[in-house]
Amino acid sequence: MQGAFIAGGALGCLSMPTDSLLLAGSGLLILAGGLLQALLFYRCPRCNRVLNTRMRKPAFCPSCGQKLDL
């Protein structure tokens, strides 16, 4: 089932490379943008302080102590 789906996707990519590249490119951009935003601009919901989530997700806000459910 999954193998057939992957094979079909690969065939689709080969039959129309430009469309697929565009689609894949925009998808990647959106994904990267969302990741970047989550990684760089995650803010505490209470005090709105930008939290550094690059190292490890903090359990509590270092500024106000708000518990963070990520």
Ligand SMILES: [Zn+2]
């Ligand atoms: Zn806070």
